[in-house]
Amino acid sequence: AQSVAQPEDQVNVAEGNPLTVKCTYSVSGNPYLFWYVQYPNRGLQFLLKYITGDNLVKGSYGFEAEFNKSQTSFHLKKPSALVSDSALYFCAVRDMGGGSSNTGKLIFGQGTTLQVKP
Amino acid sequence: DSGVTQTPKHLITATGQRVTLRCSPRSGDLSVYWYQQSLDQGLQFLIQYYNGEERAKGNILERFSAQQFPDLHSELNLSSLELGDSALYFCASSVGGASQGYEQYFGPGTRLTVT
Numbered sequence: 001a002q003s004v005a006q007p008e009d010q011v012n013v014a015e016g017n018p019l020t021v022k023c024t025y026s027v028s029g030n031p032y033l034f035w036y037v038q039y040p041n042r043g044l045q046f047l048l049k050y051i052t053g054d055n056l057v058k059g060s061y062g063f064e065a066e067f068n069k070s071q072t073s074f075h076l077k078k079p080s081a082l083v084s085d086s087a088l089y090f091c092a093v094r095d096m097g098g099g100s101s102n103t104g105k106l107i108f109g110q111g112t113t114l115q116v117k118p
Numbered sequence: 119d120s121g122v123t124q125t126p127k128h129l130i131t132a133t134g135q136r137v138t139l140r141c142s143p144r145s146g147d148l149s150v151y152w153y154q155q156s157l158d159q160g161l162q163f164l165i166q167y168y169n170g171e172e173r174a175k176g177n178i179l180e181r182f183s184a185q186q187f188p189d190l191h192s193e194l195n196l197s198s199l200e201l202g203d204s205a206l207y208f209c210a211s212s213v214g215g216a217s218q219g220y221e222q223y224f225g226p227g228t229r230l231t232v233t
Binding site for chain 1: 120149163166176221224225227
């Protein structure tokens with residue numbers, strides 16, 4: 001079965017420091033991977049995705065993610081954290097089952113709360 | 119703003135009742151997905167429609183049903199509501215098609231409280 005794991009419930013960093021939010025996945029075949037951010041009382045906002053190509057993917061708000069096939073990881077990173085980055089972050093993988101090219105349901109990790117302190 | 123709209127934002131109802139949640143996808147998107155977010159279950163996929171047809175089903179209870187209309191808006195119907203159905207329900211849309219990369223754009227959600 002396909003799955004995503006976010007091993008940390010919460011990550012705390014100081015403003016201006018680099019941040020990493022970890023994600024590992026388990027899929028059969030090549031994964032389609034995504035990061036979303038959820039602010040309080042808001043919907044999920046798409047940050048970035050990995051489909052194929054460069055292992056380092058750049059996304060919105062200065063975030064990037066590194067795809068590592070050998071470690072089955074897709075960690076989210078940012079060189080310098082902002083207090084406004086504090087939110088709930090979700091890693092997701094596209095479900096590759098079903099065989100239909102128009103099925104794109106996402107399987108989400110449990111989420112990691114990022115707390116950036118001034 | 120993702121371009122996906124959901125109504126209502128909040129819904130409070132009693133056990134045993136039936137409610138309908140509505141979603142309008144982004145212009146041009148053919149796929150609509152419904153997800154349930156709760157504290158104990160996290161984000162769970164419920165059901166997907168593509169251009170009016172059901173494409174995939176997840177952990178959706180038999181008391182729940184959905185449809186996508188010719189104008190591509192979708193409705194999620196929840197009946198015989200139980201306290202455990204209290205959750206945030208999200209709709210998401212995407213263009214669909216394997217070549218499109220499949221990022222989904224989420225609406226603001228409907229918070230359902232069953233009392």
